[in-house]
Amino acid sequence: MLREIRPAIVLLLVLTAITGLAYPLAMTGIAGAIFPAKAQGSLIEKDGKVIGSALIGQEFRDDKYFHGRPSATLAPDPSDSSKTIPAPYNAANSGGSNLGPTSKALADRLKEDVDRLKAENPDAAVPVDLVTTSASGLDPDISPEAAQFQVPRVAKARKMSEESLKRLVAASTEGRLLGLLGEPRVNVLALNLALDRASAK
């Protein structure tokens, strides 16, 4: 048994150096050289300033922007660091609501949001993804239905025609990969950037 001690120490250290340092550092170098923008986090810049990442959702509250899904992310309470407070789209602390199917808190939250959205657009059915929180709290996407649902509100706030907005949503919709994998979706930040460009014209 004693002769197993040396491999237990040396082999562990060697393999640790290979897999824990050499491998991730080498991959960082190679990935940074081949895919520099993606390796940094697919950041979007506007006028030289980072306005976010193409992959990370951000909060929109203004009527003139399309809104993303509700987010359940938290942040430490500034007045008491042992507690947390809601901080939607906190990209430094991802997480979901973790409310279960028979949760009263979830049922109450859903009802409140559904009522609010129904008041905003009484003509369409409320899309489920617009009232449910995502798993990461950072979902960058909404369903095409959820985007179409918000067209009347955005059109009114921007004084644009609903037709032109619907076209914009359709143009921003990504389908399934090869018609099979994933779900159709609209990246909210990309849509809002396109919207700003369209309004500026």
Place this chain on the structure above:
Amino acid sequence: MTVIGWLQIILFCLIIVALTKPLGWYMTRVFNGETTFLSPVLRPIEAGIYWISGVDEKREQHWLTYTVAMLLFHVGGFLIIYAVMRLQAVLPFNPAGQTAVAEDLSFNTAISFITNTNWQNYGGESTISYLVQMLGLTHQNFLSAATGIALAVALIRGFSRASVRTVGNFWVDVTRCTLYVLLPICVVYTLFLVWQGMPQTLGDYVEATTLEGAKQTIAVGPVASQVAIKMLGTNGGGFFNANAAHPFENPTALSNFVQMLSIFALGAALTNVFGRMVGNQRQGWAILAVMGVLFIAGVAVTYWAEASGTSTLQALGLTGGNMEGKEVRFGIVASSLFAVITTAASCGAVNAMHDSFTALGGMIPLINIELGEIVVGGVGAGMYGMLLFVILAIFVAGLMVGRTPEYVGKKIEAREVKMAMLAILVLPLMILGWTAVGVVYPAAVASMANAGPHGFTEVLYAYTSGTGNNGSAFAGLTGNTFFYNLTLASAMFVGRFFMIVPAMAIAGSLAEKKSIPPSMGTFPTTGGLFVGLVVGVILIMGGLTFFPALALGPIVEHLAMNASQLF
């Protein structure tokens, strides 16, 4: 449920079956010590590693020595993780300025990673530095996976060898697995993931000013290199708190699909390694068939339950299934499929929050782990777990016809059956025992996030996941408390090593036996009858053991939900 949904599931199964044979062929060569197409590059490195660490690659070990070597290796791994977590504040690669991780959380995480559980009581981006992610977690992702595969190969050698006292050399198996199997795949895989949008950087967290003018701090890091081995090695510990649901940890539908494939790939291939080593690939296919039956049944239930939604959603006229805790780019089907895969294997990565699944949709992941994660299973662990059940099934069949049972040429006798039972009984002892404590001890009860039966399920799931070395969670439960850090660590430790040691004892005992040729009276273990028998034994064992607990949790919650009762 939709046709496109089912097509995605079928495509997944077809690719796994297609990968099984070539990967099995390659891995068999690696573990038999034969040359491969990577040998010209890797052989000098391999020889160098043996030389510097004093390993004689020609010298094989008795099962006991093999096991002791494995345990020593883990003691070292534990110390490294614990040390870097406690010292991260003064070590490099810490741009976010994370402070030292608390003793109990470091202890829990170190146990969690050496046991291939990768339970996340830590918060990823909010708790640990890049150095811990790499040197602590990425490295142990490799080594715990390599250990699992090495142990499975040792057990397979027990079946395939005859009249010898050795089962292989642990150091050689771990080194070859890491160098020839895990690392080359991970290098290619990492680049694929970065191409899909996954960050791989040592830079600071990004400060962004959003379109509406708010500040957003975006956590980044060396994500892709960690995720590649996290999935391939069925580890499952996330770089980020939200794990594979985080857009940086799983950016696209394609990255999601490949991640699902990589969870199953090596585990499925090991069935073929088994077939090749015992000299009949159909033995391997029969085992994969047992896994396939259980897998498809699980997927069907979870997909159906999630697509049906909950009574709360239906009452509000919300259609499209249960999207609470799911991401739009994955939707219902890819979230359901992922949940079943990650718990069938002992991966534990999640791309949707299991805590928010419907009662029945969330019960399937629970059952998958409670059955011992033998549906493909963790790399290696699934294979030796499944072989334990095969031994039991063969024993039952032998009792029915009154003959000494035999499997792939080896007589299965009292010693093997006793050891198999010992390993299998560890699961209910840890899961049900600790759950019973967790639902009455006040400090533990306070950790539940949901009231009613769902709160019970959260606790049951935590110990199930810990004992099964899965690592997924009903994440509402506040696990980062003194009570849960220690009790979950004990569940993970016992669940891993009290299964490994009996399995290795079986390996040693089988290797010493003579090989007997099949006769007229031998029960054929490549046909449908055998597959049905093993499935039956697994379900009866699991059902008898865990049904009462499931009845108190998900089943009663489902009935309450149908009666529109909220908690």
